[in-house]
Amino acid sequence: MGTHVIKMPDIGEGIAEVELSQWHVKVGDLVVEDQVLADVMTDKAMVDIPSPVHGKVIALGGQPGEVMAVGSVLISIEVEGAGNLKESDKPAPVAAKETPVAPKVEAVVESKPAAAAAPRPAPVCQGPMVAREADERPLASPAVRKHALDLGIQLRLVRGTGPAGRVLHEDLEAYLAQGQSNASAPLAAAYAQRNDEEQIQVIGxxxxxxxxxxxxxxxxxxxxxxxxxxxxxxxxxxxxxxxxxxxxxxxxxxxxxxxxxxxxxxxxxxxxxxxxxxxxxxxxxxxxxxxxxxxxxxxxxxxxxxxxxxxxxxxxxxxxxxxxxxxxxxxxxxxxxxxxxxxxxxxxxxxxxxxxxxxxxxxxxxxxxxxxxxxxxxxxxxxxxxxxxxxxxxxxxxxxxxxxxxxxxxxxxxxxxxxxxxxxxx
Structure with missing residues (x-):
């Protein structure tokens, strides 16, 4: 086995550095050729960085929001064969768990906003569900996050069927539809106090x-x-x-x-x-x-x-x-x-x-x-x-x-x- 290092590409127009906007993979993930690994932001547009190889992610070279120089190590992938790793390419270690904090630019503007006047359904006994850690932030567009908030759904409990497990509007509907066959929660649940907070990093x-x-x-x-x-x-x-x-x-x-x-x-x-x-x-x-x-x-x-x-x-x-x-x-x-x-x-x-x-x-x-x-x-x-x-x-x-x-x-x-x-x- 060898290591294939992907460096921050030269996007042209004299750009010397770009902002790492979002990871679409984490350490330990298996990736295939042409799979999008990350989004980077130039002064004018968001650019996808695809994988040129099949392999397993073993190191990430930066955090979302970090400004990286063209030519710096972006990601290291374990591949069959010798790979292309050089001593100077070895990246500094980063934490194994990466939490995406920005929506992928390819997401289409959602056409199904929740009605503002609708009462918030009780987020209990509904599915399909997926277990995530309490601090894990699932992939979802801002429109989907707002929709889930309006519906009273904990997004981390919803199984995403989009790319890389992204939660879609259809997943919210499936979650609610499954729950409609269960007993309704007390009306008081719609008026329960809330103390949750969400911090959104301004990047990309x-x-x-x-x-x-x-x-x-x-x-x-x-x-x-x-x-x-x-x-x-x-x-x-x-x-x-x-x-x-x-x-x-x-x-x-x-x-x-x-x-x-x-x-x-x-x-x-x-x-x-x-x-x-x-x-x-x-x-x-x-x-x-x-x-x-x-x-x-x-x-x-x-x-x-x-x-x-x-x-x-x-x-x-x-x-x-x-x-x-x-x-x-x-x-x-x-x-x-x-x-x-x-x-x-x-x-x-x-x-x-x-x-x-x-x-x-x-x-x-x-x-x-x-x-x-x-x-x-x-x-x-x-x-x-x-x-x-x-x-x-x-x-x-x-x-x-x-x-x-x-x-x-x-x-x-x-x-x-x-x-x-x-x-x-x-």
């Missing part, structure tokens, strides 16, 4: 997001502007287009219309489609409109980029937005797909609230935030009518953008959306 993507948000708020002079928009007409147009072409071209959401409105409005307000280098004191205005579309994933907010939105049709934009969003949520978006935006569009969809204050995606100088659509009585030509209304809550860098220009820019977008034919009149 979450740490990068925190650093970027803090940097943006410290460096840029943020100001926000909110404008109310009547989206009745454009919603009618969207419904008509979906009815006529949805089956053949795909369904349209409001986002591609918003992208088109940005493209048209930026013709008159090129100062919004810009990047500001505050160290060199240089503003770069760009002709190409590369729209960042803020996308929520299990590990936090990611911003994939719809490149050259100025050259895309509604359906082309819709398809690209969908492709990029799925790639980001599945952890498959490349570094190039997550960088290079010139202006960002952020939307919380149906959860968009009335007003928000989005944080700039530096070095950009503008971000347009979309709030939810609500039906309200409005006065139109002296008559009270029901209209579909939506707010745009947008933020700007006051070092570059004047308040009047920001207001005029958003009002231009408002005019385009309220008279949707103008989106396509050249």
């Amino acid at each position: 993507m979450r740490r990068k997001i925190a650093q970027r948000m803090q940097d943006a708020t410290q460096r840029a002079a943020h100001f926000s502007y909110v404008e109310e928009i009547d989206v009745t007409a454009i919603e009618e147009l969207r419904a008509h287009l979906n009815e006529k072409h949805g089956a053949s071209r795909g369904k349209l959401t409001l986002l591609p219309f918003l992208v088109r409105a940005l493209v048209v409005a930026l013709r008159d307000f090129p100062q919004m489609n810009a990047r500001y280098d505050d160290e060199a004191q240089v503003i770069t205005r760009l002709g190409a409109v590369h729209v960042g579309v803020a996308t929520q994933s299990d590990v936090g907010l990611m911003v994939p980029v719809v490149r050259h939105a100025e050259a895309r049709s509604l359906w082309d934009s819709a398809a690209e937005i969908s492709r990029l969003a799925n790639a980001a949520r599945n952890g498959k978006a490349s570094r190039d797909e997550l960088s290079g935006s010139t202006i960002t569009l952020t939307s919380l969809g149906a959860l968009g609230g009335i007003v928000s204050t989005p944080v700039l995606n530096l070095p950009e100088v503008a971000i347009v935030g979309v709030n939810k659509i609500v039906e309200r009585p409005m006065v139109v030509k002296g008559q009270v009518v029901i209209r579909k209304m939506m707010n745009l809550s947008s933020s700007f860098d006051h070092r570059v953008v004047d308040g009047m220009d920001a207001a005029l820019f958003i009002q231009a977008i408002r005019g385009l959306l309220e008279q949707p034919a103008t989106l396509f009149v050249e």
